[in-house]
Amino acid sequence: MRTETSTAPGPLAHQAIYAKRRAAIGRALKAAGGGIAVLPTAPELPRNRDSDFPYRHDSYFYYLTGFTEPGSWLVIDASGKGTTSTLFCRPKDVEREIWDGLRMGPKAAPAELGVDQAFSVDALDEKMPELLSNQNAVWFPFATHKGLETQVDGWLNKVRARVRLGAECPQSQHDLCKLLDEMRLIKDKHEIAILRRAGKISAGAHVRAMQASAALLHDAGKGALVKLREYHLEAELLHEFRRHGAQFPAYTSIVAAGANACILHYRAGDTELQAGQLCLIDAGCELDGYASDITRTFPANGKFTPAQRTLYDIVQAAQEAAIAVTRPGQRFTDPHDAATRVLIGGMLDTGLLDKAKHGSIDDVLESGAYRQFYMHRTGHWMGMDVHDCGDYTEPGSKPRPEKDALGQTVMKKPARILRPGMVLTIEPGIYVRPAKGVPKQFWNIGIRIEDDALVTATGCELLTRGVPVRADEIQALMRG
Numbered sequence: 112m113r114t115e116t117s118t119a120p121g122p123l124a125h126q127a128i129y130a131k132r133r134a135a136i137g138r139a140l141k142a143a144g145g146g147i148a149v150l151p152t153a154p155e156l157p158r159n160r161d162s163d164f165p166y167r168h169d170s171y172f173y174y175l176t177g178f179t180e181p182g183s184w185l186v187i188d189a190s191g192k193g194t195t196s197t198l199f200c201r202p203k204d205v206e207r208e209i210w211d212g213l214r215m216g217p218k219a220a221p222a223e224l225g226v227d228q229a230f231s232v233d234a235l236d237e238k239m240p241e242l243l244s245n246q247n248a249v250w251f252p253f254a255t256h257k258g259l260e261t262q263v264d265g266w267l268n269k270v271r272a273r274v275r276l277g278a279e280c281p282q283s284q285h286d287l288c289k290l291l292d293e294m295r296l297i298k299d300k301h302e303i304a305i306l307r308r309a310g311k312i313s314a315g316a317h318v319r320a321m322q323a324s325a326a327l328l329h330d331a332g333k334g335a336l337v338k339l340r341e342y343h344l345e346a347e348l349l350h351e352f353r354r355h356g357a358q359f360p361a362y363t364s365i366v367a368a369g370a371n372a373c374i375l376h377y378r379a380g381d382t383e384l385q386a387g388q389l390c391l392i393d394a395g396c397e398l399d400g401y402a403s404d405i406t407r408t409f410p411a412n413g414k415f416t417p418a419q420r421t422l423y424d425i426v427q428a429a430q431e432a433a434i435a436v437t438r439p440g441q442r443f444t445d446p447h448d449a450a451t452r453v454l455i456g457g458m459l460d461t462g463l464l465d466k467a468k469h470g471s472i473d474d475v476l477e478s479g480a481y482r483q484f485y486m487h488r489t490g491h492w493m494g495m496d497v498h499d500c501g502d503y504t505e506p507g508s509k510p511r512p513e514k515d516a517l518g519q520t521v522m523k524k525p526a527r528i529l530r531p532g533m534v535l536t537i538e539p540g541i542y543v544r545p546a547k548g549v550p551k552q553f554w555n556i557g558i559r560i561e562d563d564a565l566v567t568a569t570g571c572e573l574l575t576r577g578v579p580v581r582a583d584e585i586q587a588l589m590r591g
Contacts, residue, residue: 125177125301126177126223126224126225127225128177128299128301129174129175129176129177129224129225130225132174132175132294133175133187133194133196134194135294136148136175136187136189136194136290136291136294137187137189137193137194138189138194139290139294140187140189140194140250140290141189143248143285143290144247144248145189145190145246145247145248146189146190146246146247146248146249146250146281146283146285147186147187147188147189147190147242147243147246147248147249147250147281148185148186148187148189148249148250148251148287149184149185149186149239149249149250149251149263149287150169150171150172150175150184150185150186150187150251150252150287151169151172151183151184151185151256151259152168152169152172152173152178152180152181152182152183152184153166153167153168153169153172153181153256154181154182154256155181155182165359166181167359168180168181168400169255169256170295170400170495170496170500171252171255171287171288171291171295172185173400173495174291174294174295174495175187175291176198176224176226177224178198178200178215178220178224179400180200180201180214180215181201182200182201182232183198183199183200183201183232184198184199184200184232184235185197185198185199185226186198186199186239186242188242188246190245190246190247195227195228196226196227196228197226197227197228197229197230197238197242198217198220198221198224198226198228198229198230199217199229199230199231199232199234199235199238200214200215200216200217200220200229200231200232201214201216201231201232202214202216202217202231202232202233203216203218217229217230217231236265236266239266240266240269240270240273243266243267243270243280243281244270244273244278244279244280245278245279246279246281247279247281247282247283248281248282248283248284248285249263249267249281249283249284249285250284250285250286250287250290251263251284251286251287252286252287252288252291253286253287253288255288263284267280267281288500291500292500292501292502293501293502293506295494295495295499295500295501296492296494296499296500296501296502296533297530297531297532297533298494298532298533298534298565299532302401302494303532303534303565305398305399305400305401306401306403306493306494306534306563306565306574307574308398309357309361309395309396309397309398309399309401309402309403309574310395310403310405310563310574310575310577311574311577312351312352312355312356312357312396312398312403313352313357313394313395313396313403313404313405313575314405314575314576314577314578315351315355315577315578316347316348316351316352316394316396317348317392317394317405317407317578318577318578318579318588319347319348319350319351320344320347320348320366320392321407321409321578321585321588321589322588322589322591323339323343323344323347324339324344324384324390324409324411324412324413324589325412325413325589325590327339327343338383339383339384339411340368340380340381340382340383340384341366341367341368341371341379341380341381341382341384341390342366342379342380342381344366344379344384344390344392345364345366345379345394348360348364348366348392348394349364352396355396356398357396357397357398358397358398358399359396359397360394360395360396360397361395361396361397361402361403361404361497362394362395362402362404362497363378364378364379364392364393364394365377365378365379365391365392365393365394365406366379366390366391366392366394367379367390367391367392367393367557368382368383368384368385368388368389368390368411369382369384369385369388369389369390369555370544370555370557371391371557372389372390372391372408372542372556372557372558372559373542373543373544373555373556373557374557375486375487375542384411385411386411386412387410387411387412387416388410388411389408389409389410389411389415389419389556389557389558390408390409390410390411391406391407391408391557391558391559392406392407392408392409393405393406393559393561394406395497395575400495401494401495402493402494402495402496402497402499403493403563403574403575404493404497404536404561404563404575405561405562405563405575405578406538406540406559406560406561407560407561407578407579407580407585408423408426408557408558408559408560409585409589410585410586410589412589413586413589413590414586414589415582415586417552418552418553418556419556419558420582421461422457422461422541422543422553422556422558423558423582424582425453425454425456425457425458425461425541426454426457426539426540426541426558426559426560427560427580427581427582428453428457429449429450429451429453429454429457429539430450430537430538430539430560430562430580432449432450432452432453433446433447433449433450433489433490433537433539434446434537434562434564434571434573435449436449437529437535437537437564437566437570437571438529438566438567438569438570438571439529439530439531439566439567439568439569440528440529441528441529442525442526442527442528442529443490443503443526443527443528443529443535444526445526445529446489446490446535446537447488447489447490450489450537450539451476451481451485451489451539452472452476453539454481454484454485454539454541455472455475455476455481456472457541458475458481458484458541459472459475461550461553462550463484463541463543463549463550463553464480464481464484465548477514483546484541484542484543485539485540485541485542486542487538487540489537489538489539490535490536490537490538490564491535491536492533492534492535493534493535493536493563494534499534501527501533502527503526503527504523504524504525504526504527505524505525505526505527505528508524508525509524510522510523510524511523511524511525529566530566531566531567531568532565532566533565533566534563534564534565534566534574535563535564535566536561536562536563536564537561537562537564538559538560538561538562539559539560540557540558540559540560541556541557541558542556542557542558542559543555543556543557560580561575562574562575562576562580563575
């Protein structure tokens with residue numbers, strides 16, 4: 112069987128991309144008055160005795176370096192005419208490399224990563240007061256690394272102790288995430304190529320899971336001893352991710368059979384899939400530091416019941432309405448608003464919401480009664496993190512009065528204007544728990560459909576449509 116693997120080059124091949132990003136941060140620092148930026152990568156985390164969780168770098172750090180080793184720091188100095196970058200990383204250590212793998216080391220880092228200089232991380236506390244001296248401001252990520260503020264304060268105290276010798280201490284501290292979030296919100300060509308590939312791999316995994324569901328239930332119907340459980344389908348997803356070179360799942364996979372689909376963040380368990388029930392899978396891979404995020408809901412045995420098909424078609428129509436308004440110039444909230452109106456119309460038509468009690472679509476929007484069956488937003492930013500960084504309100508805009516869910520007036524900024532290069536998910540859903548007044552044929556049905564959308568110059572490109580979305584196409588795939 113032919114398999115595809117990740118062909119992502121090492122950091123040296125993309126050195127210019129990361130150098131360009133560091134230069135952009137340097138310009139942003141200068142525009143904000145100058146200063147120095149300090150950015151650590153993520154620490155290694157213990158899982159239990161003598162065992163760590165699989166290591167995953169910090170997204171901000173990787174965005175500026177392409178470097179994945181733990182124990183690393185990046186310092187960007189924008190106080191002079193140009194921008195100087197300094198890397199601190201683990202030193203070469205023959206004994207540790209036998210156990211844990213090769214290290215780049217500070218000697219090779221400048222040539223490999225394109226930084227101006229590099230030191231051993233063991234010298235961090237010695238060098239940082241020198242680098243912070245005579246800077247007017249220090250920038251670092253707030254509230255993302257436990258203890259970082261204390262560490263920075265310790266270095267600044269050492270600078271203050273040298274004031275009599277002529278050293279000046281930074282007078283202000285700023286959140287580096289504010290600058291990086293704006294950069295990361297608009298994806299470049301390099302990022303878009305990886306996101307497309309990640310979407311393709313994840314779509315293939317969903318196809319594999321659908322086919323495995325139909326095949327195993329078919330075999331079980333012939334008297335086989337194998338029972339299909341949620342974790343079986345999770346295994347199919349993970350196998351497909353790794354088979355095509357993805358390094359991790361982008362988040363803990365949701366595989367929810369039957370009523371479990373009404374639990375939004377349900378994790379794959381041991382519930383057995385039953386013919387006549389739906390299965391909701393929300394899963395995506397992480398490839399070369401970038402996430403994908405897909406949700407599909409399908410009949411476990413490959414055929415929707417009439418009640419399931421009715422609600423499925425409503426959700427699918429809601430997604431299409433949201434896709435239609437995902438284009439430049441629209442607001443981030445517009446896809447949600449478009450999807451919600453379709454969902455409410457479906458709720459009223461099917462009797463999930465009583466028209467005599469709840470009135471029109473506009474009445475339901477105002478009352479918020481639809482939240483019994485649809486309680487989340489229709490999307491979020493996506494990129495290096497599955498819930499990626501970036502403001503959801505338009506920068507520089509002024510707050511304006513709006514009504515909240517309780518009908519109270521609150522001051523809110525207008526939603527973000529969509530621009531080419533932004534990537535967001537589009538994921539409407541309906542979740543029907545047993546309740547008085549709710550038609551019983553819909554009880555315990557949970558449906559969500561999600562795709563990743565790249566905003567283009569003329570509309571949007573769906574990066575994850577390698578897996579069917581229409582009900583008839585899903586049934587045809589599972590029959591095959």
